[in-house]
Amino acid sequence: MYKGALVFLLSAFDFFSSPSSTFLKLYLCRMSWQSYVDNIMTADQSGLCPIKAVAICGKQGFSVWASSGINVTPEEIKALCGDSKSFAQCGPKIGGYKCRMLRDNKETEGIFSIDFKTSADAEGNTYSVCVAYTLSAVIIAMGTKEASGGQVSSKLYTIISYLRGAGM
Structure with a gap:
C-alpha cells in the first residue's frame, strides 16, 4: 500500500515538474483563490483595511474565480x-x-497594473x-472611500x- 502511494507521489512530482503541467497547476491554484481574496482584504501596516471589494478573474473564459463585495461581469473582465x-x-x-x-502600468515590468478612479x-x-495582471488572472481591488490609490x-x-514568479 505504501509503495503504491510513493509511486503515485513520485509520478505527481514528475508531472508537476513538467512544462506541460501548467493547466493542472492553475486548476489546483484556482481552488484556493479565495484565500488570496481574504489576504487582500486584511488590514495594512496602519491597522486599517483599505480594501472594500476584490475579485480574481480568469483571463481566458473571463470568469470570476473568487470575489468579495464586487460583481464583475464577463464583459467587464474581457474589456480589462x-x-x-x-x-x-x-x-x-x-x-x-x-x-x-489614472495610470497605465499594465506592461511595466514589476508593476503590471492599471489604476482607476470610479465615478x-x-x-x-x-x-x-487597482487592476493587476498575472499571467493567467486579473485581480481587481476596490478601495474604501477613504483609501488612496497607493x-x-x-x-x-x-x-x-x-x-x-510562480508562473501563474
Missing part, C-alpha cells in the same frame, strides 16, 4: 484583458462603476480601483509578484 489604450479616452466599467484611468455613487463617494495598489503588489 484587452487593449488598455482605449481607457484613456473612455474608461471601462468595473463592478458596475464607470471608471477613468461618484449615489452618495457622492468615489473609489480607487494603499489599494500596494495591497496587490506582493501577490502579483508572487503569482508571476
